[in-house]
Amino acid sequence: MVGSNNVSGLREALAELAEWETSRAKTLPPACYFSEEFLELERDEIFRKEWFCLGRVEDVPKRGDYFTTELIGEPLIVVRGQDDKVRVLSNVCRHRSSVILEGTGNSKHFVCPYHAWTYANDGKLLRAPYMDQVKGFKVEGCRLPAFATEIWHGFLYVNLDGKAKPLAPRLKGLEPFIENYHMADMVNQFREEQVWDTNWKCLVENFMEGYHLSSVHHKTLHDITPTRLCKKFPGGDGFTGYKSHFPGKWPPREPHHPDLTDKEQRYTMMFCVYPSHVVALSPEIINYMCMWPRAAEEVNATWGLGTFDPKPKRKMVRSLHGWIGDVMTEDKARLESVRRGLKSRSALASPLAPPNFEGTIWDINRYLAGRLAPKTGRKSRLRKAS
Amino acid sequence: MGAASAGLKNALAGIIELGPDQARSLPPEFYSSEEFFELEKEEIFRKEWICVGRVAEIPERGDYFTTQLLDEPLIVARGQDKKVRVLSNVCRHRSSVILEGTGTAKHFVCPYHAWTYANDGQLLRAPYMDQVKGFDVKGCRLPEFKTEIWHGFLYVNLDGKAKPLAPRLTGLEPYLENRHPEDMMVSLVQEEIWSTNWKCLAENYMEGYHLSTVHSKDLYDITPTRLCEKIPPGEGYTGYKAHYTRKSPQRKPYHPDMTPEERRFSMFFWIFPSHVVGITSNGSASLCLQPRGAGELANRCILSSYELDPARPPEVRAAGFNKTMDEDRAQLDRMRRGLKSHYIEPNRLGPTDLEGTVWDLYQYVARMLTPEKAGSAQLRRAS
Numbered sequence: 001m002v003g004s005n006n007v008s009g010l011r012e013a014l015a016e017l018a019e020w021e022t023s024r025a026k027t028l029p030p031a032c033y034f035s036e037e038f039l040e041l042e043r044d045e046i047f048r049k050e051w052f053c054l055g056r057v058e059d060v061p062k063r064g065d066y067f068t069t070e071l072i073g074e075p076l077i078v079v080r081g082q083d084d085k086v087r088v089l090s091n092v093c094r095h096r097s098s099v100i101l102e103g104t105g106n107s108k109h110f111v112c113p114y115h116a117w118t119y120a121n122d123g124k125l126l127r128a129p130y131m132d133q134v135k136g137f138k139v140e141g142c143r144l145p146a147f148a149t150e151i152w153h154g155f156l157y158v159n160l161d162g163k164a165k166p167l168a169p170r171l172k173g174l175e176p177f178i179e180n181y182h183m184a185d186m187v188n189q190f191r192e193e194q195v196w197d198t199n200w201k202c203l204v205e206n207f208m209e210g211y212h213l214s215s216v217h218h219k220t221l222h223d224i225t226p227t228r229l230c231k232k233f234p235g236g237d238g239f240t241g242y243k244s245h246f247p248g249k250w251p252p253r254e255p256h257h258p259d260l261t262d263k264e265q266r267y268t269m270m271f272c273v274y275p276s277h278v279v280a281l282s283p284e285i286i287n288y289m290c291m292w293p294r295a296a297e298e299v300n301a302t303w304g305l306g307t308f309d310p311k312p313k314r315k316m317v318r319s320l321h322g323w324i325g326d327v328m329t330e331d332k333a334r335l336e337s338v339r340r341g342l343k344s345r346s347a348l349a350s351p352l353a354p355p356n357f358e359g360t361i362w363d364i365n366r367y368l369a370g371r372l373a374p375k376t377g378r379k380s381r382l383r384k385a386s
Numbered sequence: 387m388g389a390a391s392a393g394l395k396n397a398l399a400g401i402i403e404l405g406p407d408q409a410r411s412l413p414p415e416f417y418s419s420e421e422f423f424e425l426e427k428e429e430i431f432r433k434e435w436i437c438v439g440r441v442a443e444i445p446e447r448g449d450y451f452t453t454q455l456l457d458e459p460l461i462v463a464r465g466q467d468k469k470v471r472v473l474s475n476v477c478r479h480r481s482s483v484i485l486e487g488t489g490t491a492k493h494f495v496c497p498y499h500a501w502t503y504a505n506d507g508q509l510l511r512a513p514y515m516d517q518v519k520g521f522d523v524k525g526c527r528l529p530e531f532k533t534e535i536w537h538g539f540l541y542v543n544l545d546g547k548a549k550p551l552a553p554r555l556t557g558l559e560p561y562l563e564n565r566h567p568e569d570m571m572v573s574l575v576q577e578e579i580w581s582t583n584w585k586c587l588a589e590n591y592m593e594g595y596h597l598s599t600v601h602s603k604d605l606y607d608i609t610p611t612r613l614c615e616k617i618p619p620g621e622g623y624t625g626y627k628a629h630y631t632r633k634s635p636q637r638k639p640y641h642p643d644m645t646p647e648e649r650r651f652s653m654f655f656w657i658f659p660s661h662v663v664g665i666t667s668n669g670s671a672s673l674c675l676q677p678r679g680a681g682e683l684a685n686r687c688i689l690s691s692y693e694l695d696p697a698r699p700p701e702v703r704a705a706g707f708n709k710t711m712d713e714d715r716a717q718l719d720r721m722r723r724g725l726k727s728h729y730i731e732p733n734r735l736g737p738t739d740l741e742g743t744v745w746d747l748y749q750y751v752a753r754m755l756t757p758e759k760a761g762s763a764q765l766r767r768a769s
Contacts, residue, residue: 023520049668114623172435205480211514212499215499216497253730334497337482337484337497337498338480338481338482338483340459340483341477341481343474344457344458344459346458346474346529347481347542350479350480351518352477353499353512353514353515354514354517354518357514
């Protein structure tokens with residue numbers, strides 16, 4: 001593998017990795033996890049171009065409901081307009097670039113706190129004090145930019161550059177595995193944003209591999225989804241995943257959708273919609289995370305939990321929240337160790353565990369190679385050079 | 387190389403031929419530039435012998451402590467074969483740090499996916515990896531770094547190319563042989579983060595000029611500035627004697643080999659770049675400085691003595707020392723703020739007995755960072 005830590009060296013390494021058989025599956029070169037320069041490339045080639053999940057449409061159930069968020073530095077408003085349509089708008093005033101809204105709320109109008117420019121909740125500018133005296137300025141011609149969106153099984157995705165191909169066709173291969181759960185019918189109980197001190201890929205990988213379940217989560221997950229029962233299914237152009245089976249003695253997880261087969265009731269579907277939307281879909285609950293990088297070693301992580309039971313007992317939701325919180329605390333400690341270890345010069349691109357346990361990481365690596373490796377094939381460039 | 391490093395290298399090349407009677411300070415960027423620190427990391431800390439602790443900290447088979455040097459997490463462990471090793475504390479699988487703190491273990495288990503290593507670094511077990519074609523557990527081990535033990539102190543060399551340490555330190559032997567620092571017992575190990583450049587703390591520890599002012603209440607009566615006496619430096623070290631005032635009571639117990647004269651001073655020595663030790667007549671305080679940036683370091687401090695009073699817990703034994711170090715910390719904070727000023731001009735250092743050790747460090751850094759210049763100066767001196 002090419003040893004250089006600069007971006008072109010790392011891209012060459014990815015090009016090489018893309019040509020390997022699965023039997024040679026390896027981790028990425030360590031610098032991919034701490035190089036700010038490599039992150040720049042990921043921002044431009046992945047996060048600006050891909051579909052990125054911001055949450056669930058039911059996070060804004062009523063007209064005028066909104067929440068604010070951010071994606072690689074773009075302040076965003078997710079809002080349901082008076083026409084019942086869910087939009088993702090730029091949260092930046094068209095006048096002097098102030099961020100307009102904070103937090104969540106319900107409103108027909110968005111008033112910028114700086115000079116009181118006022119927008120309708122579909123983004124259209126309605127009022128701009130004294131601007132009628134400015135020749136050539138037209139209130140009607142001004143609006144907050146709206147970004148491309150797609151809704152898939154109740155999840156809301158945004159695409160910043162507006163050029164991404166539709167998402168659903170890329171996820172077709174996932175449908176047979178998830179259709180009986182009826183994810184769109186599950187009811188979200190909360191949505192929270194956190195910042196973790198780790199590279200975004202470390203968190204995605206950690207969520208998506210079953211190899212660590214029995215060691216890191218010995219107290220919280222091993223009894224219900226041990227490593228030994230993990231089974232990968234084939235990934236596709238836009239996704240990868242595995243089934244995390246429950247041991248025979250584990251009691252039924254209820255209530256769940258009546259469509260679920262006997263088999264489907266006995267595992268959690270773990271899947272990743274590239275680049276960074278990860279989901280744990282269990283018979284009775286759905287738990288998801290969406291990650292985007294704030295810096296090479298800092299990630300913004302949004303997570304939420306939904307239940308099949310539309311009105312679960314609050315005590316039950318609290319205890320689920322606590323349980324997932326404990327699992328995340330265990331992961332945070334491990335990812336902190338990985339952050340420190342990756343900086344060592346003895347860190348290396350090393351062999352991954354068998355496909356059932358870490359094959360998802362190999363799929364992710366190949367996805368990244370497809371996006372980030374130099375566009376002309378390595379071999380053809382070598383030919384040119386000779 | 388950037389402008390700050392180039393300017394400093396010029397300044398360093400310019401002092402190599404100056405004698406101690408011309409000793410003067412270096413530009414403030416010597417202590418504050420991150421860019422220059424990067425250079426020090428590559429040219430000094432990766433190439434040199436760096437002390438990480440004392441072998442007496444891990445007396446039994448399986449004893450280990452963890453530490454970090456630059457970006458390298460390390461395990462210092464005594465194997466089942468009694469040998470002391472410095473191993474990379476980074477799992478060969480997904481690069482997680484394996485161990486934290488100190489302990490005793492035959493096996494080191496990575497907390498991420500339970501890869502298990504023997505305490506000599508050999509991989510013993512990696513769950514399910516027998517299903518991975520071409521992966522050989524026996525062929526996998528934690529990288530081991532080159533080590534040398536000198537008077538019970540353990541040194542590590544990251545790039546593996548350093549020449550043996552002991553021959554560079556033979557000039558120090560006459561000052562140490564009767565004190566037998568290797569016979570001392572470890573009283574306390576404490577690791578603290580200091581917000582200062584690593585050289586500022588090392589210089590402060592190694593010069594007697596500030597003793598009577600900064601430590602007027604606790605050290606002035608015992609080792610005042612006026613009684614400090616420098617020893618001749620060597621390629622890899624410098625030091626001075628901090629003589630005791632006549633009225634200060636004899637510190638006991640001292641080693642029976644020590645002469646009456648040796649019982650009446652503390653020996654301070656500096657193994658370049660970052661190991662500084664003060665040996666009184668009855669104990670020692672050794673600082674292993676591990677820089678984390680131009681303005682931050684981890685100070686791994688080990689207090690030792692010939693006898694440990696079981697009635698006094700380690701924190702009590704360390705109280706006096708730590709009070710003195712607190713005075714230094716406050717002083718170094720004043721210095722940190724001062725070094726940012728734009729109006730600093732190089733000035734003369736104090737007399738050789740009092741601040742000559744600082745000059746010796748400058749010369750050492752100049753030799754390490756401008757080897758061509760250092761080589762030609764040496765040739766001229768020889769001819």
